[in-house]
Every structure is written in C-alpha cells, then in structure tokens.
Amino acid sequence: MFERSGYHFFTFRGIDVAVSPWYMLLMAFFAFGGLLRAGGGASGAELQYGLLLVIGVTVSLLIHEFGHAFVSKYYGLRPSILLHGFGGLCAHEPADSDGKDAFIVFAGPGIELVFGGLCAVFGWFVLPQLGLSPPVYSVLADFTNILIWFNIVWGALNLLLPIWPLDGGQLFHLLLRRFMPEARAQELALKVSIFVLIPVGIIGFMYLKSFFVALLAFFLLMNNINALKAGQQLVARQAKVRASDFQQELFEEAEAALADGDVREAYRLCHQLRSTGDMPAKMLDRVWEILTVTAVEMERFDEAKSYAKRAPDTAAVKQARARLETQTA
Numbered sequence: 590m591f592e593r594s595g596y597h598f599f600t601f602r603g604i605d606v607a608v609s610p611w612y613m614l615l616m617a618f619f620a621f622g623g624l625l626r627a628g629g630g631a632s633g634a635e636l637q638y639g640l641l642l643v644i645g646v647t648v649s650l651l652i653h654e655f656g657h658a659f660v661s662k663y664y665g666l667r668p669s670i671l672l673h674g675f676g677g678l679c680a681h682e683p684a685d686s687d688g689k690d691a692f693i694v695f696a697g698p699g700i701e702l703v704f705g706g707l708c709a710v711f712g713w714f715v716l717p718q719l720g721l722s723p724p725v726y727s728v729l730a731d732f733t734n735i736l737i738w739f740n741i742v743w744g745a746l747n748l749l750l751p752i753w754p755l756d757g758g759q760l761f762h763l764l765l766r767r768f769m770p771e772a773r774a775q776e777l778a779l780k781v782s783i784f785v786l787i788p789v790g791i792i793g794f795m796y797l798k799s800f801f802v803a804l805l806a807f808f809l810l811m812n813n814i815n816a817l818k819a820g821q822q823l824v825a826r827q828a829k830v831r832a833s834d835f836q837q838e839l840f841e842e843a844e845a846a847l848a849d850g851d852v853r854e855a856y857r858l859c860h861q862l863r864s865t866g867d868m869p870a871k872m873l874d875r876v877w878e879i880l881t882v883t884a885v886e887m888e889r890f891d892e893a894k895s896y897a898k899r900a901p902d903t904a905a906v907k908q909a910r911a912r913l914e915t916q917t918a
C-alpha cells in the first residue's frame with residue numbers, strides 16, 4: 590500500500606534507515622507550509638518554525654520506528670526502517686509467535702510515549718530554570734513543544750485506535766486471535782478498522798481541516814476494504830524449525846569438543862551440522878559463533894571473517910573479531 594523503498598539515509602546499530610521521495614515532499618511541505626499560509630510574505634520566524642517541525646517530526650518518527658526495530662533485532666528478525674509519505678515503517682522478517690509480534694508492535698508507540706513524557710518534564714520543569722536568553726529559550730521551547738505534542742498524540746493514537754495496519758490495529762488483531770479462529774479475527778479486525786476510519790476521516794477533514802489526515806484515512810479505508818474482500822492474511826508467521834535428533838547430536842558433540850579444547854573437532858562438527866539444512870535460529874547463531882572462534886584459533890583468518898559477519902555479538906565473537914582486526918592490520 591505504502592512505498593517500499595527509498596534512498597539510504599543512515600545505518601544505526603546495523604539497522605538501515607531509508608527515506609522515500611514522498612517523505613521528502615511531505616517534509617518540504619512542513620518546512621514551507623507556514624510561508625504558503627502567510628501568503629508568500631516570507632517571514633524568518635515561519636521558516637524557522639517549519640524547520641523545527643521537520644526535525645521534530647523526523648526525530649519522533651525515528652524514535653517510534655527504532656522502538657519496533659530494536660525489539661525485532663533482539664529477536665533476530667533483521668529489521669530495516671523506511672520513512673515514507675505517510676510516516677514510518679519498520680519491516681522485519683516474520684516472528685514465530687504472537688507474543689513476540691505484540692511486543693514488537695507495542696515497542697514503537699511505547700518508547701514514543703516515554704520519550705514524549707521525558708520531553709514534557711524537560712520543557713515544563715527544566716527548561717525554564719536554565720536562564721537562557723529569550724531567543725534561544727523560544728527556539729528550544731518551540732522544539733520541545735513539537736516533540737511533546739507529536740510523540741504523545743501520535744504515540745497514543747497509534748496505540749489506541751484499532752486501525753489496520755497502524756500499531757493499535759495490529760495489537761487489536763493479535764488480541765482477537767486469542768479468542769477466535771484466525772479467519773474470524775481477521776474479518777472482525779478489518780471491519781472494526783473500517784468502522785473507526787470513517788469518523789476519523791470526517792473529523793480530520795471537517796474539524797481539524799487536515800487534508801493529510803483525510804487522505805491517510807481514505808487510503809487506509811480503501812486498503813482495508815480490499816484486504817477484507819481478498820481475505821488477506823494479516824500476520825505472517827515464521828515456521829518454527831525444530832532440530833532433528835541428528836542435528837541435536839552433532840550440536841552437543843561440537844559443544845563438548847569445544848569445552849575439551851578440541852578446536853579442530855568442534856570446527857569439523859559445526860561444518861557437518863551446517864550441511865544438514867535448516868535448523869533453529871538459536872542453534873545456527875551458536876554454530877556461526879563456534880565457527881568464528883575455532884577458525885580464528887586455527888588461524889584460518891579469511892574464513893573466520895566471513896563467519897564473524899553472520900555470528901551474533903557475543904563476548905567470544907567480539908574477542909575473535911578484535912583478533913581478526915590485529916591480524917589484518
């Protein structure tokens with residue numbers, strides 16, 4: 590429904606952030622919207638406020654999306670973030686349980702509300718005590734107010750409104766799934782979402798005079814109706830891979846060999862294990878870790894480097910990486 594790709598913006602803790610052209614257009618509208626409303630009479634104050642708005646909204650969206658991204662990264666689901674014309678999106682591989690999904694979804698608005706609360710404490714209690722000069726104070730107060738307003742309002746609406754595919758709609762659907770069969774939960778979640786979107790669109794247009802809210806509501810409404818008609822799957826589930834008895838046996842032998850200091854044997858067993866095909870993510874992580882550590886011990890540095898890229902950030906892997914650095918330096 591929304592755009593799926595954009596230009597690479599930056600990478601933080603292994604999480605790529607991209608920005609779509611529509612997002613840039615939206616931000617340009619925020620930045621210069623004040624000037625347009627002022628009838629072209631270019632005022633520095635309006636432009637300054639527009640820029641604060643762009644920075645504030647971007648920071649807030651990033652905090653929200655990084656909330657989703659950090660939790661999905663914790664579950665090993667390779668997240669990436671896109672800022673698009675209607676806000677943000679954190680894409681990740683499917684989780685293997687509803688509980689994990691719920692935590693990933695909740696973390697976005699959750700972290701945003703906490704951040705908004707901290708900004709409120711700063712803006713109301715700390716900022717006035719700092720004794721800043723009036724121009725500096727007014728810029729900081731404007732900026733803090735944007736952060737408070739945006740994080741608390743957007744965070745709360747996102748969490749509370751059962752609109753699909755916003756966070757509240759996803760949580761609502763996950764909740765329904767606990768009480769009824771999936772087909773029924775899917776249908777009910779979309780019908781409730783449609784029922785809520787109609788007044789939201791009307792209020793946005795008539796009372797808030799927000800073309801943006803009305804357009805977003807309209808897009809979501811069309812998307813919901815299509816999803817309902819098509820019986821579209823609302824959650825993707827990663828199939829749980831179970832270790833076979835043979836894999837489990839090899840894995841235990843590799844651990845035992847490593848514990849005995851038999852690096853060569855641990856390395857050999859992990860290689861053999863890798864050739865057995867799919868295995869649980871946790872087991873695979875450990876296999877990459879053992880391969881990294883043993884390959885470094887055996888001074889197969891080039892090979893170790895490619896394992897280290899796939900291994901999780903454990904103390905042993907970090908140590909092995911540090912040794913690789915000194916070897917190649």
Ligand SMILES: [Zn+2]
Nearest residue numbers: 653697698756
């Ligand atoms: Zn979200």
